[in-house]
Amino acid sequence: MLQPNRIICHYGELALKGGNRNFFEKKLQENIQKKLAAFLPSPIEKIRREYGRIVIELDFPNQKDLEKIQKNLGQVFGLVNFSMAFECDLDLESIKKMAVEIFEPLENKAETFRVSTRRSNKNFPLNSEEVNRQIGAFLVEKSGQKVSLKNPDQTLFLEITEKKVFLYLKKISAVGGLPVGTAGRALALLSGGLDSPVAAFYALKRGLNVNFIHFHSRPHTSAASVEKVFELAKKLQDFQAGSKIFSVPFAQVQKQIMLNCPESLRVILYRRAMLKISEAIGRKNKAGALITGDSLGQVASQTLENLSVVGEASNLLLLRPLITMDKEEIMQKARQIGTYDISILPHDDCCTRLMPKKPELHARLDQVLEAEKNLDMEKIIQDSLEKLEIIELK
Ligand code: ATP
Ligand code: MG
Numbered sequence: 235m236l237q238p239n240r241i242i243c244h245y246g247e248l249a250l251k252g253g254n255r256n257f258f259e260k261k262l263q264e265n266i267q268k269k270l271a272a273f274l275p276s277p278i279e280k281i282r283r284e285y286g287r288i289v290i291e292l293d294f295p296n297q298k299d300l301e302k303i304q305k306n307l308g309q310v311f312g313l314v315n316f317s318m319a320f321e322c323d324l325d326l327e328s329i330k331k332m333a334v335e336i337f338e339p340l341e342n343k344a345e346t347f348r349v350s351t352r353r354s355n356k357n358f359p360l361n362s363e364e365v366n367r368q369i370g371a372f373l374v375e376k377s378g379q380k381v382s383l384k385n386p387d388q389t390l391f392l393e394i395t396e397k398k399v400f401l402y403l404k405k406i407s408a409v410g411g412l413p414v415g416t417a418g419r420a421l422a423l424l425s426g427g428l429d430s431p432v433a434a435f436y437a438l439k440r441g442l443n444v445n446f447i448h449f450h451s452r453p454h455t456s457a458a459s460v461e462k463v464f465e466l467a468k469k470l471q472d473f474q475a476g477s478k479i480f481s482v483p484f485a486q487v488q489k490q491i492m493l494n495c496p497e498s499l500r501v502i503l504y505r506r507a508m509l510k511i512s513e514a515i516g517r518k519n520k521a522g523a524l525i526t527g528d529s530l531g532q533v534a535s536q537t538l539e540n541l542s543v544v545g546e547a548s549n550l551l552l553l554r555p556l557i558t559m560d561k562e563e564i565m566q567k568a569r570q571i572g573t574y575d576i577s578i579l580p581h582d583d584c585c586t587r588l589m590p591k592k593p594e595l596h597a598r599l600d601q602v603l604e605a606e607k608n609l610d611m612e613k614i615i616q617d618s619l620e621k622l623e624i625i626e627l628k
Pocket of ligand 2: 583
């Protein structure tokens with residue numbers, strides 16, 4: 235059977251309007267290169283930007299590699315869809331010859347078909363409609379299949395470009411979004427739970443490069459819990475290449491809060507301390523935003539009052555991508571991106587340690603700021619910067 239020798243990648247045109255086009259396309263091309271480096275031996279020349287699409291040249295890979303390539307491309311943000319394609323010269327005879335070759339193996343499966351042409355090369359002597367009709371009529375004669383414009387079993391897509399014609403039968407959906415790295419950088423607070431990895435995924439989807447920060451209470455919580463957070467961050471590398479995890483000891487901070495502040499405000503003060511430390515680390519690493527997995531009302535303490543009192547702790551933009559999402563939607567997404575199975579493993583959450591009996595559900599900023607005066611926040615931040623561990627992910 236004839237093997238496809240090109241992949242045609244399509245991206246969202248709307249996002250690329252304006253002066254940013256070159257920057258976006260280049261980033262996307264780079265991200266594809268990185269993602270496919272393991273399968274394509276000399277990717278630089280083989281991944282080209284051509285007139286509003288990216289064309290990947292394949293050296294007749296085997297079926298297994300093709301599957302891997304498809305899976306990997308499906309994870310590149312910025313791509314809307316891609317197709318395993320065949321390339322031929324810019325003339326009707328070549329198109330006919332290739333079209334028949336592609337159709338032959340399908341003879342018995344598809345009864346009806348249609349041809350759908352997009353012509354970016356306006357110098358090609360026939361317009362899209364004429365190509366559809368001529369190639370359609372030719373295939374009817376050759377294959378005995380019938381044309382159905384409304385509901386065909388099979389569509390033959392043709393793209394007539396400046397240099398070549400591409401032919402393919404299927405569009406494979408990719409994740410959409412914007413190329414990672416085009417929107418800047420963020421620092422995601424990763425807890426080990428279900429929500430924060432999904433929040434990080436959505437930040438990546440909008441073009442942010444994401445580093446991770448995790449607070450642990452070792453030795454009171456287990457090493458396995460920290461390990462689990464590393465696994466989650468690694469899983470998210472499916473969608474970006476190269477990032478860091480900042481692992482921050484938090485037991486001493488919790489102890490100070492416990493000893494010096496009202497019990498009911500404990501969790502709120504933990505969260506505020508996390509955000510303040512994250513802000514300091516984020517700024518040092520050129521992050522333009524912090525990301526958390528908060529979701530309004532998901533638990534009793536996630537009230538507007540609490541969320542706003544906690545959020546006030548950071549002067550760096552705080553993004554909460556899941557804020558309006560249902561748990562069910564979040565779990566579904568977690569399954570889709572592969573973080574669910576890791577997240578549901580047991581772990582000790584540093585915040586459920588030493589939980590107050592009656593946590594505050596409607597915190598007031600003045601009370602919280604008053605309680606915080608009993609802490610040396612400057613020192614807490616400084617100590618954290620000194621004690622943090624940095625793990626580089628490839
Ligand atoms: P998750 O499922 O991500 O744990 P959650 O719904 O359980 O979220 P909380 O536990 O209240 O919510 O945490 C809210 C957010 O605060 C988390 O989504 C995460 O971004 C951040 N966070 C909580 N604990 C930690 C931690 N130990 N390290 C880093 N970030 C944390
Ligand atoms: Mg949690």
